[in-house]
Amino acid sequence: MPDRAPVAAPVPAGDPAAAFARHDHARCAATAREVTARACAERGLRLTEIRARVLAILCESHAALGAYDVLDRLREDGRKAQPPVAYRALDFLVVNGFAHRIERLNAYIACGHPGDDHAPAFMICRSCRRVAECAAPAAAAALSPQAAAMGFEIERVVVEAEGVCPDCRASARETGGETGA
Amino acid sequence: MPDRAPVAAPVPAGDPAAAFARHDHARCAATAREVTARACAERGLRLTEIRARVLAILCESHAALGAYDVLDRLREDGRKAQPPVAYRALDFLVVNGFAHRIERLNAYIACGHPGDDHAPAFMICRSCRRVAECAAPAAAAALSPQAAAMGFEIERVVVEAEGVCPDCRASARETGGETGA
DNA sequence: AAGTGCAATGTTACAGGGTAACGTCATGCC
DNA sequence: GGCATGACGTTACCCTGTAACATTGCACTT
Numbered sequence: 001m002p003d004r005a006p007v008a009a010p011v012p013a014g015d016p017a018a019a020f021a022r023h024d025h026a027r028c029a030a031t032a033r034e035v036t037a038r039a040c041a042e043r044g045l046r047l048t049e050i051r052a053r054v055l056a057i058l059c060e061s062h063a064a065l066g067a068y069d070v071l072d073r074l075r076e077d078g079r080k081a082q083p084p085v086a087y088r089a090l091d092f093l094v095v096n097g098f099a100h101r102i103e104r105l106n107a108y109i110a111c112g113h114p115g116d117d118h119a120p121a122f123m124i125c126r127s128c129r130r131v132a133e134c135a136a137p138a139a140a141a142a143l144s145p146q147a148a149a150m151g152f153e154i155e156r157v158v159v160e161a162e163g164v165c166p167d168c169r170a171s172a173r174e175t176g177g178e179t180g181a
Numbered sequence: 182m183p184d185r186a187p188v189a190a191p192v193p194a195g196d197p198a199a200a201f202a203r204h205d206h207a208r209c210a211a212t213a214r215e216v217t218a219r220a221c222a223e224r225g226l227r228l229t230e231i232r233a234r235v236l237a238i239l240c241e242s243h244a245a246l247g248a249y250d251v252l253d254r255l256r257e258d259g260r261k262a263q264p265p266v267a268y269r270a271l272d273f274l275v276v277n278g279f280a281h282r283i284e285r286l287n288a289y290i291a292c293g294h295p296g297d298d299h300a301p302a303f304m305i306c307r308s309c310r311r312v313a314e315c316a317a318p319a320a321a322a323a324l325s326p327q328a329a330a331m332g333f334e335i336e337r338v339v340v341e342a343e344g345v346c347p348d349c350r351a352s353a354r355e356t357g358g359e360t361g362a
Numbered sequence: 363a364a365g366t367g368c369a370a371t372g373t374t375a376c377a378g379g380g381t382a383a384c385g386t387c388a389t390g391c392c
Numbered sequence: 393g394g395c396a397t398g399a400c401g402t403t404a405c406c407c408t409g410t411a412a413c414a415t416t417g418c419a420c421t422t
Contacts, residue, residue, distance in 0.1 A: 017331040048370070068407065082373060087409065103284040104339055106379095106408060121324060123333045132331065138323035143302060143342050146315050150201055151347035152304045158285055158341040161324050166332035227389095229399070249378065263402060268380065273399095287379060287408090 018112070019062035019132035020125070020165045029059035032110050036098045039115035045096060053077065054089040055110060058099055063129045064107035102131055104160045109133070119157065125165035127172075132165075199293070200243035200313035201306070201346045210240035213291050217279045220296035226277060234258065235270040236291060239280055244310045245288035283312055285341045290314070300338065306346035308353075313346075 015021075018028060036055060040047040047055075057073045058065060065073075071086040079085075090108050093099035098114045101107075104124055111120075112133040121136035140157040147154045164172070196202075199209060217236060221228040228236075238254045239246060246254075252267040260266075271289050274280035279295045282288075285305055292301075293314040302317035321338040328335045345353070 016327060020331055020333065046369080050371080066407075067409075080372085083409070084373085084411095085371070088370080103341070106287075123324070123328060123331070123335070125333075126336070132333065134324070134327050136323055136327070139320040139340065140342075142317055142319035142323065143304070143315070143340070146197060146317070147304060147342065147344070150197065150304070150313065151350070152201065152306075152313065152342075152344055153350060154304070154342045154344040155307070156343045158339060158343070159320065159324070160284070160339040161321075161328065161333075161335045162337045162339070163328070163333055163335040169332070169334060227399080231400075247379075261401085264380070265382095265402085266400070269399080 016112070016132055016134040019123075019130050020167060025061075029056075029110075032059050032112070032114055036111075036114040039098070040096075043096075045092075050074070050085065051089045051092050054086065055093055055098060058093070058108060058110040062109065062131060064102045064105050064109050064124070064131050066105075066107045070108070100133065102160060103158050104162060105129065105131075121159035122161065123165075124160055124162045125168055126162050127164055127168035130165055197293070197313055197315040200304075200311050201348060206242075210237075210291075213240050213293070213295055217292075217295040220279070221277075224277075226273075231255070231266065232270045232273050235267065236274055236279060239274070239289060239291040243290065243312060245283045245286050245290050245305070245312050247286075247288045251289070281314065283341065284339050285343060286310065286312075302340035303342065304346070305341055305343045306349055307343055308345055308349035311346055 015023075033052070033055060037047055037052070039045075053074065054070055057070055067083065067086045067090060070090065071081055071083060074081040074086060090099065090101075093110075094101050094108070097111060097117070099108055099110050100120060100122070102109060102122060102124060107129070109122075109131050118135060119137050119140050121134045121139055123132040123134065125131070136159055139159045140154075143154065143157060146152075196204075214233070214236060218228055218233070220226075234255065235251055238251055248264065248267050248271060251271065252262055252264060255262040255267060271280065271282075274291075275282050275289070278292060278298070280289055280291050281301060281303070283290060283303060283305060288310070290303075290312050299316060300318050300321050302315045302320050304313040304315065306312070317340055320340045321335075324335065324338060327333075
């Protein structure tokens with residue numbers, strides 16, 4: 001589903017609410033790609049053609065894409081790509097902080113703050129699959145005391161909220177039905 | 182991997198630390214099964230033979246089991262079970278709060294507080310797959326303000342910390358190697 | 363230029379996770 | 393008995409992910 005946003009006021013790209021609000025998405029996507037390219041150059045990472053293409057595909061919308069969705073898009077380009085091609089590019093982007101894996105969906109989104117070291121949380125719309133990336137250090141931090149008490153060493157925290165985005169809530173009200181797709 | 186716990190002091194069953202600490206697991210498992218059975222009786226839910234068997238399988242250890250692991254165990258009983266059999270039983274247990282799905286692992290564990298309405302967080306050992314269930318209302322609550330600000334309606338929050346449990350940390354130190362399996 | 367090493371890509375083949383759809387069976391209710 | 397409902401049995405399939413190995417391209421050395 002494309003990024004429709006009929007109601008909310010415009011927000012700047014990079015804002016957590018951007019995924020669910022009207023914004024200049026062309027600029028939003030271009031910025032993400034440029035920032036990623038710059039970060040790669042600075043850190044000696046090779047943003048190859050395939051990797052850049054996969055990033056561009058993810059940047060096209062704020063909806064999470066499965067690896068096979070990405071693979072299909074690569075094939076539409078005329079490539080005869082096999083699954084590892086998509087997974088390798090996605091791994092590169094995720095490992096280096098240019099994209100995120102959404103565990104709940106087994107899917108991927110472009111990062112809203114590429115290159116930054118951050119502890120993201122996600123708001124996932126179960127109706128349109130769009131995902132908003134938020135900074136939520138408090139959520140992860142809330143686990144530290146308990147981890148310490150039991151001697152558990154935390155390496156990574158997944159925080160994913162599932163629900164319904166403002167647009168899909170509005171659609172549901174209009175049709176008088178439930179919010180499910 | 183079985184529930185080894187060579188170091189920590191005993192803890193009561195139901196304690197968040199139980200998964201990673203020495204405890205009377207036979208009693209821990211029996212309690213979970215009994216509490217679940219009672220909750221089903223009270224709420225008019227049918228804890229059928231298959232469902233009870235799947236719960237018992239999950240209760241055998243604090244390690245997360247994949248649906249196909251459960252399926253294999255069912256087949257060892259002599260059943261000729263197909264995947265939907267395992268998934269239906271697991272769905273029943275998860276929906277009614279008697280088991281949890283660990284998104285990070287695509288796997289399942291028995292609930293430590295069956296029947297209670299709670300907002301669990303999980304500590305997942307990436308080495309032995311054991312999972313400790315914690316109460317972490319603060320983690321989920323930390324997202325509410327941002328969700329409200331963007332008009333997102335949260336229905337469920339997944340909080341999963343991945344890392345290394347005390348036992349596996351100790352093992353890693355002994356062998357002088359990394360913590361990976 | 364030839365040689366070497368490494369990172370990335372190409373390709374095959376398969377393992378693991380999950381579900382739609384339909385038929386059958388048991389249970390409880392009128 | 394007749395009926396509705398929920399659980400189970402079974403088939404067939406789709407989606408997700410990876411091991412393993414071949415090949416290519418690039419950078420750096422000698």
